[in-house]
Amino acid sequence: MTDHQQKIHPVVDTEAPPPTVPLEPRGSATSEKDNSIQQCPPIHAAPVIQTRPPKKRSCCCKCLCWTISLIVLLLIILGATVGFLYLAFRPKLPNYSVDSLRISDLRLNFDMTLYARFDVKITANNPNKKIGIYYEKGGRLSVWYTNTKLCEGSLPKFYQGHQNITKLDVVLTGQAESGSTLMSALQQQQQTGQIPLDLKVHAPVAVKLGKLKMRKVKILGECKLTVDSLSANNIISIKASNCKFRLKL
Numbered sequence: 001m002t003d004h005q006q007k008i009h010p011v012v013d014t015e016a017p018p019p020t021v022p023l024e025p026r027g028s029a030t031s032e033k034d035n036s037i038q039q040c041p042p043i044h045a046a047p048v049i050q051t052r053p054p055k056k057r058s059c060c061c062k063c064l065c066w067t068i069s070l071i072v073l074l075l076i077i078l079g080a081t082v083g084f085l086y087l088a089f090r091p092k093l094p095n096y097s098v099d100s101l102r103i104s105d106l107r108l109n110f111d112m113t114l115y116a117r118f119d120v121k122i123t124a125n126n127p128n129k130k131i132g133i134y135y136e137k138g139g140r141l142s143v144w145y146t147n148t149k150l151c152e153g154s155l156p157k158f159y160q161g162h163q164n165i166t167k168l169d170v171v172l173t174g175q176a177e178s179g180s181t182l183m184s185a186l187q188q189q190q191q192t193g194q195i196p197l198d199l200k201v202h203a204p205v206a207v208k209l210g211k212l213k214m215r216k217v218k219i220l221g222e223c224k225l226t227v228d229s230l231s232a233n234n235i236i237s238i239k240a241s242n243c244k245f246r247l248k249l
Contacts, residue, residue: 089130089209094160097123098199098223098241099167103232114179116150118143118172120199126160132208133160136216139203141170145186145196148176155203186230194239195230199223201245221245 098120105117120141126133139155151174160166176182189195201221207214226240 089128091131091207092127093245093247094124094126094128094133094219096125096201096221096223096243096245098225098238098243099123101197101225101227101236101238103230103234103236106230106232108179108183109175112179113175113177114150114182115175116143116173118151120153120170120172122168122170124160124166124168126162126164126166129162130210132162134206134208134213135160136204136206140201141172142174142200143172144198144200145182148182150174150176150197155201190230193228195227197225197227199225218248219245220248 100121102119103117104119105115107115109115120143122141135155135158137157139157140152141155142152143150151172153170153172155170156168158166186195199222201219201223203219203221204216205219206216221243222245223241223243225238228237228239230236
């Protein structure tokens with residue numbers, strides 16, 4: 001009788017609990033290694049360093065602010081002073097007028113220059129009630145035809161009081177180049193009976209406010225005249241006169 005050998009295959013027990021992993025001792029090297037891997041050292045945030053601006057920049061800013069404040073303060077004080085003076089004195093610009101114009105001499109010289117001598121009477125009016133005017137040395141009065149100066153004279157030095165009217169007699173003399181050409185142009189213009197002339201004023205003055213004499217300024221003016229003739233020693237009629245004046249500090 002032959003023996004039949006039966007092969008037995010292992011059967012998995014589905015109800016058996018899962019296998020457990022044996023625990024390593026606490027002091028083992030592998031445990032320390034695993035702990036060193038799992039436990040990371042704490043990360044500390046880098047401290048924030050606050051930088052302060054240099055002291056030099058701060059000093060410069062302070063100096064700039066003080067300078068601007070001082071300038072603004074000075075401008076306010078100056079504006080207040082000017083406003084007070086204006087309200088107290090009510091300044092007005094003096095006005096001038098040309099009363100008469102007489103030609104004493106107008107001729108050609110041997111060197112072909114044109115010699116001219118004019119006698120001018122002008123009136124200066126100071127309308128201010130509390131302001132006097134010192135007319136200083138160096139004032140000039142001149143007569144021009146187109147862009148050519150015919151003659152020139154000096155204004156007298158004097159003081160003009162409050163609401164004062166002063167009449168001035170000024171003698172103007174001069175020589176102009178290209179006399180023959182200029183004389184021909186004047187003669188042709190004279191035939192029309194309307195000769196344009198410019199009378200220019202340059203007067204350095206000092207204003208007196210009450211008892212206080214201020215710094216020197218300049219009065220600049222121009223009178224555009226139209227006369228009927230330029231004949232010497234004859235009465236010249238001023239047909240039109242337009243004067244404008246301004247103050248230059």
